[in-house]
Amino acid sequence: MDVTIFGSGYVGLVTGACLAEAGNHVVCIDVDPDKIALLNSGGIPIYEPGLEELVSSNHAAGRLVFSTDAAFGVQHGLFQFIAVGTPPDEDGSADLKHVLAVAQTIGQHMDNYRVIVDKSTVPVGTADKVAACVQAALAARNIDVDFDVVSNPEFLKEGAAIEDFMRPDRIIVGTDNPRTAELLRALYAPFNRNHDRVMIMDVRSAELTKYAANAMLATKISFMNELSNIAEAVGADIERVRVGIGSDPRIGYQFIYPGCGYGGSCFPKDVRALAHSARAIGYEAQLLTAVEAVNERQKDLLFQKIHDYYRGELAGRTVAIWGLSFKPNTDDMREASSRRLIEALWQAGAAVRAFDPAAMDETQRLYGDRPDLTLTPDAMSAVAGADALVIVTEWTQFRSPDYAEIKERLTDPVIFDGRNVLDPTQVLAAGLSYISIGRLPKQPSSRQTSPS
Numbered sequence: 001m002d003v004t005i006f007g008s009g010y011v012g013l014v015t016g017a018c019l020a021e022a023g024n025h026v027v028c029i030d031v032d033p034d035k036i037a038l039l040n041s042g043g044i045p046i047y048e049p050g051l052e053e054l055v056s057s058n059h060a061a062g063r064l065v066f067s068t069d070a071a072f073g074v075q076h077g078l079f080q081f082i083a084v085g086t087p088p089d090e091d092g093s094a095d096l097k098h099v100l101a102v103a104q105t106i107g108q109h110m111d112n113y114r115v116i117v118d119k120s121t122v123p124v125g126t127a128d129k130v131a132a133c134v135q136a137a138l139a140a141r142n143i144d145v146d147f148d149v150v151s152n153p154e155f156l157k158e159g160a161a162i163e164d165f166m167r168p169d170r171i172i173v174g175t176d177n178p179r180t181a182e183l184l185r186a187l188y189a190p191f192n193r194n195h196d197r198v199m200i201m202d203v204r205s206a207e208l209t210k211y212a213a214n215a216m217l218a219t220k221i222s223f224m225n226e227l228s229n230i231a232e233a234v235g236a237d238i239e240r241v242r243v244g245i246g247s248d249p250r251i252g253y254q255f256i257y258p259g260c261g262y263g264g265s266c267f268p269k270d271v272r273a274l275a276h277s278a279r280a281i282g283y284e285a286q287l288l289t290a291v292e293a294v295n296e297r298q299k300d301l302l303f304q305k306i307h308d309y310y311r312g313e314l315a316g317r318t319v320a321i322w323g324l325s326f327k328p329n330t331d332d333m334r335e336a337s338s339r340r341l342i343e344a345l346w347q348a349g350a351a352v353r354a355f356d357p358a359a360m361d362e363t364q365r366l367y368g369d370r371p372d373l374t375l376t377p378d379a380m381s382a383v384a385g386a387d388a389l390v391i392v393t394e395w396t397q398f399r400s401p402d403y404a405e406i407k408e409r410l411t412d413p414v415i416f417d418g419r420n421v422l423d424p425t426q427v428l429a430a431g432l433s434y435i436s437i438g439r440l441p442k443q444p445s446s447r448q449t450s451p452s
């Protein structure tokens with residue numbers, strides 16, 4: 001089938017590459033000529049395991065074409081995917097200007113029936129706005145062409161996006177038109193394996209499903225983070241509590257890991273946008289507001305712990321940080337907890353030595369050259385000469401480090417484990433102090449000495 005995808009960002013590229021891999025002819029359109037030139041020369045603008053290979057093999061096979069020519073894109077695909085960004089407005093609502101600009105472009109160029117597919121995460125009611133935009137553009141041309149607007153949200157996790165697309169838990173198709181539903185079902189047939197994963201529903205329910213999924217997951221995390229603070233206060237171990245409650249299948253083990261807060265391009269933005277949508281129609285989403293507030297507080301927690309440990313004497317200290325991306329297997333630092341910590345440390349007069357397996361270029365891009373930031377070539381170099389080590393992202397390579405070497409390199413042998421990934425017994429046995437998110441043994445009391 002012929003498919004056009006507007007937006008060659010994260011969602012658009014993964015969707016395009018996977019649909020091409022299934023044998024479709026895909027044209028990816030983007031307004032950014034540099035991005036299209038990079039893609040045509042075999043590069044990709046984002047870090048996602050397996051994506052570069054998938055893009056280049058399908059590009060070489062002629063099934064995946066990149067262009068800035070929107071008219072060509074509209075002519076090409078029966079399916080017109082909208083996969084452009086919906087950045088948050090100042091008030092937290094999703095900004096639809098890119099989505100509606102694509103809708104207008106489609107209306108300006110289409111001459112035959114088109115299925116317009118909203119892939120971007122968009123507030124309930126957006127499909128109606130897209131339809132109105134297309135209709136207005138057609139009316140301005142004085143022509144009448146049939147089209148449908150479908151909501152087909154993505155549920156891709158960064159770092160596992162290709163696997164998520166190839167083996168989806170569910171394929172949500174929001175449309176009231178049975179003929180369009182069948183077209184989408186046919187397009188997704190290669191990915192609809194073992195049992196029927198296509199769920200057809202009305203457009204608004206499909207749009208809300210995406211927000212509901214992310215809000216639910218964010219709620220689980222904030223709930224556990226809240227519990228971890230209570231555990232710490234009452235002298236319980238959150239990791240034991242986690243295993244204890246996860247064994248109940250109604251609760252489950254997934255997404256109940258406490259830590260220094262969730263980040264990324266989806267959870268923070270979507271929780272805020274959903275709360276905003278609710279408020280706009282006069283409903284105060286108290287739970288969502290609390291989920292967001294707990295996360296904001298949790299992102300400050302590591303700094304608070306470091307601050308308390310050193311009794312506020314942070315000026316002149318150096319802190320080693322392992323992990324800068326918002327989660328492992330990505331270089332994405334959007335809303336990353338590391339940023340909150342680094343900026344608070346700088347504010348308090350401390351310097352940072354940092355290492356991340358993927359996000360070094362991104363950190364450099366964000367912060368540039370500064371005397372209080374040293375990016376090191378490996379994890380152990382970050383620790384050299386630092387006072388404390390802080391683990392902010394749970395990359396696998398940080399899980400069982402050489403504790404003796406860490407102890408030797410740190411001036412003040414203490415580890416702040418923002419993701420509870422280390423084995424406290426081993427850390428303590430190596431003669432290091434250990435401060436975690438809500439685990440026993442009890443946190444050591446604050447240090448007495450002044451900066452070295």
Ligand code: UDX
Binds near residue numbers: 159263
């Ligand atoms: C998320 C959703 O999982 C995905 O379905 C949706 O399409 C987009 O948003 P992603 O942003 O890639 O995907 O990240 P995810 O793996 O879900 O992790 C989000 C954040 O939650 C990370 O910062 C992670 O560290 C944190 N997290 C996750 C926890 O703190 N505890 C957990 O138990 C799980």
